[in-house]
Amino acid sequence: MKKRVFNAVTLVMIVVLSLSSISWVSPPGVSGGGTMLNLPEGGGRYDWNSISIWGWANGTQGSTRGSWYVTFNNTSNDLLDRARFYSRNVTEINYYAADSETCKSAVNVTAYGYLNGESGYYVILRFADGPYRYGGDTVRVTLYDINDQVVYDSHGGDFPDESSCVGTARTGLDYGNIAIKLP
Numbered sequence: 001m002k003k004r005v006f007n008a009v010t011l012v013m014i015v016v017l018s019l020s021s022i023s024w025v026s027p028p029g030v031s032g033g034g035t036m037l038n039l040p041e042g043g044g045r046y047d048w049n050s051i052s053i054w055g056w057a058n059g060t061q062g063s064t065r066g067s068w069y070v071t072f073n074n075t076s077n078d079l080l081d082r083a084r085f086y087s088r089n090v091t092e093i094n095y096y097a098a099d100s101e102t103c104k105s106a107v108n109v110t111a112y113g114y115l116n117g118e119s120g121y122y123v124i125l126r127f128a129d130g131p132y133r134y135g136g137d138t139v140r141v142t143l144y145d146i147n148d149q150v151v152y153d154s155h156g157g158d159f160p161d162e163s164s165c166v167g168t169a170r171t172g173l174d175y176g177n178i179a180i181k182l183p
Contacts, residue, residue, distance in 0.1 A: 015068060028095065028183035029058025029066070030107045030127055034176015036139060038159045049073045049158035052139055053125065054176075057090040057109045060183055067089035068111045072140060076158050077151070085123055085143065087113025095182050096166045102136070103128040103165035105180045120146035128165050129180040137178040138163040138170035 031037045033054025040047055050073035052085065057066025060110035072080040092110035106128040115121040123143050130136020143152040 001136065008058040027058045028060060028181050029093070030109060031056035031058075032137075032176060032178040033069075034137070034139075034173040034178070036141075036154065036159055036171050037040060037174040038171070040158075043158055044072070047049065048074060049076070051154060051159075053139060053141065057089075057111070059090075059093060059094055061092070064090045064093050066109065066111065068109070068113070068123065068125065070125075070143070070150065072143075075152060080143075080152055081173045083116050085113055085115050087111035087123070089113060091122075095180075097182065098165055098166045100161070101131060103130055103138070104148075105129050105182050106166035107180050115143070116149075126170055127131070127178045127180060128170060129178055135171040137176070138165075139173050139178065 019132055033052070036053045038049045042048060050070040052073060053069070055066060057064060057068065066103060069084040070082045076082055089112045091108060092181040094108040094134035096106040097133060098104055098106070106126070109125045110122060111125070121143060123141060126140040130138065141154045142150060145151050147172045154171060155169040161168050161170070162172045163170040
């Protein structure tokens with residue numbers, strides 16, 4: 001019979017991992033990503049409106065951090081087709097408790113960054129965590145220029161309003177998952 005031998009390093013790692021899983025609580029925030037899809041009326045195989053989002057943000061007002069990517073794969077604004085927004089400067093996070101049974105919680109994230117490598121843009125991402133572990137999540141993407149002019153808004157154009165929790169201007173996330181932890 002073989003004896004199991006644990007050295008001191010292994011024992012320390014087991015203790016640290018055990019204690020960290022008990023005492024560490026994740027900070028409030030949002031993480032995840034996915035793709036919003038919509039086929040316009042009369043559209044063909046290559047006409048899908050599509051926006052992909054992924055990233056994370058956490059903290060509370062005055063102490064926020066995060067990183068977000070938004071890819072505008074195909075939108076009604078031809079200047080944004082295949083455009084990429086990137087941010088590591090999350091300036092604001094607002095949390096909302098659910099106001100209906102269609103979501104668990106919601107959050108708005110404001111992030112300043114770059115559109116195709118050019119600075120001077122920011123997005124407001126509005127997320128709602130659906131009632132199911134994987135599914136029912138909704139999102140809205142609004143892109144602004146440095147003059148606070150709307151460059152693109154997924155509400156009222158390329159995507160239908162499919163939310164009924166903490167506002168109605170978000171569309172369903174077709175592929176992916178958003179997870180929100182309230183403060």
